[in-house]
Amino acid sequence: MNLKQYFWPRSLLSRTLILTVLSVILAQSIASFYWYTQSKQREVDGLKSASESMAQMFASTTTFFQSLPVEYRHIALDQLRNMGGARFFVSFNTEEIHIVPVEESFAKREAVKTIEEVLRKELPKVDAIHVEFSRPETLRVLNNSLLLSDLPKSWAHHTLSLEPLNPPILVVQIELTKDQWVYIAAVLPAPYITLGNDLVNADQIVFLFAITTLLLVFTFTLIRNQTRPLKRLAQAANRLSTDIEQPELVEEGASEITTVTRAFNLMQKRMQRYMHDREKLFGAISHDLKTPITRLRLRAELIDDEVQAAKINKDLDELEIMVKGALQTVKDTDIHENVSQIDVLKIITSIAEIHNQQRQRVIIRGEQKLPFSCKPLAFKRCLTNLIDNGVKYGDEVIVYVHDNDKSLDITLLDNGPGIPEEFLKKVFDPYFRLHTDLHGTGLGLGIAKNIIRAHGGELILSNRATGGLQIDIAFPKVDQ
Numbered sequence: 001m002n003l004k005q006y007f008w009p010r011s012l013l014s015r016t017l018i019l020t021v022l023s024v025i026l027a028q029s030i031a032s033f034y035w036y037t038q039s040k041q042r043e044v045d046g047l048k049s050a051s052e053s054m055a056q057m058f059a060s061t062t063t064f065f066q067s068l069p070v071e072y073r074h075i076a077l078d079q080l081r082n083m084g085g086a087r088f089f090v091s092f093n094t095e096e097i098h099i100v101p102v103e104e105s106f107a108k109r110e111a112v113k114t115i116e117e118v119l120r121k122e123l124p125k126v127d128a129i130h131v132e133f134s135r136p137e138t139l140r141v142l143n144n145s146l147l148l149s150d151l152p153k154s155w156a157h158h159t160l161s162l163e164p165l166n167p168p169i170l171v172v173q174i175e176l177t178k179d180q181w182v183y184i185a186a187v188l189p190a191p192y193i194t195l196g197n198d199l200v201n202a203d204q205i206v207f208l209f210a211i212t213t214l215l216l217v218f219t220f221t222l223i224r225n226q227t228r229p230l231k232r233l234a235q236a237a238n239r240l241s242t243d244i245e246q247p248e249l250v251e252e253g254a255s256e257i258t259t260v261t262r263a264f265n266l267m268q269k270r271m272q273r274y275m276h277d278r279e280k281l282f283g284a285i286s287h288d289l290k291t292p293i294t295r296l297r298l299r300a301e302l303i304d305d306e307v308q309a310a311k312i313n314k315d316l317d318e319l320e321i322m323v324k325g326a327l328q329t330v331k332d333t334d335i336h337e338n339v340s341q342i343d344v345l346k347i348i349t350s351i352a353e354i355h356n357q358q359r360q361r362v363i364i365r366g367e368q369k370l371p372f373s374c375k376p377l378a379f380k381r382c383l384t385n386l387i388d389n390g391v392k393y394g395d396e397v398i399v400y401v402h403d404n405d406k407s408l409d410i411t412l413l414d415n416g417p418g419i420p421e422e423f424l425k426k427v428f429d430p431y432f433r434l435h436t437d438l439h440g441t442g443l444g445l446g447i448a449k450n451i452i453r454a455h456g457g458e459l460i461l462s463n464r465a466t467g468g469l470q471i472d473i474a475f476p477k478v479d480q
Helices: 003-007 012-067 070-082 106-122 153-160 202-240 255-301 306-332 344-355 376-394 444-454
Strands: 089-093 128-134 169-177 180-186 340-342 362-367 372-374 397-403 407-414 458-463 469-476
Touching: 012 089, 012 106, 012 169, 012 180, 012 202, 106 128, 106 169, 202 255, 255 306, 340 344, 340 376, 344 362, 344 376, 344 397, 372 376, 376 397, 376 407, 376 444, 376 469, 444 458
Parallel strands: 362 397
Antiparallel strands: 089 180, 128 169, 169 180, 340 372, 397 407, 407 469, 458 469
């Protein structure tokens, strides 16, 4: 099984919608990747510049407090807090505060790396420098048991808590001497405040979804309007084999579809004229030939030589049979008959009753699940010719009927001598006969095949391995 045919949708509408979705996703992916690669370096440079600026301020603050006597450092901090604080929170601690880090990201690593490099350069004599980012709700200050939320609002909340964003807080701890740590906490400046590093953010996803939805709606409407006349054209083409007198199609849709519809309507008109002319022609031939044949028979009666008279009458009989056979061919393959739904088993049973009067010579097996639309008289003539031949040359015929959603399949098996392989195709030619009896014209199989093909079906002859002939017929179900 071809997996592409199994999974890939078959309708033009579904294929177009899928291709539209894939095109939008691909276009957005390319655009996002291009935007990401072009803007990433600028963002990195900006983040490094902001981090260097903050590190310089941290270094200056540390140097300032280092210059003060130890007993004055806390006084300076208290005055700073009473005046409303600074751009960052500063404290002196006797121990290193344990910081719960935020999740790793490229922006975080670049910021930490840049700040550490600047501080180590500006403060070469300090013992240790620790840089980390923490969430406001888990940030510890002053000692390892005190949270940011426990401090007075005026101390740090206005500086570090930027609701509703609550961005990660940069924490720098610098060990000046043993048990002397400078603790500095601050928030990165905009637009790096959240350490954002997403390739596709929520706004882009919403935009992508909205654009895709609009495109799908417009594409669905457009393609459905364009495929509707195509679908009607396909249905009309399928019905053409069984109903040449169907009404013309309305010419609508795109210019290409309108052109195809107009060509189909013109073709149907030409076929209708051809069939009408053929019917008139053969009617005229039948009428014109009957008169001279009758006249020749009368003249043959006036011939004294009985042998010559008999020969002439025999030739006239053959001529009359040929004329009747030709007219029957036209009549039996005539596609002017109206299409209707039939009971296939009922028709086959009516044909079998003629042959089963003395003993059962036609056996019917199978069932019909769905109604079958065809031309009843032509359908009956076709099966009558085939069953009659099977009974005549094979004595007994078994008819199998298999019905499904897509086709009606009929198989005929007889017990006759079969047909030589080299003649399996030639037997459909007009007037070709394998038997020399006078009870046939050599037109039956050709008529049957023409009727089957007029219904869009196919007939195949084959010889059975156990002897006899097998006829396989497949009638496709045509959408009405």
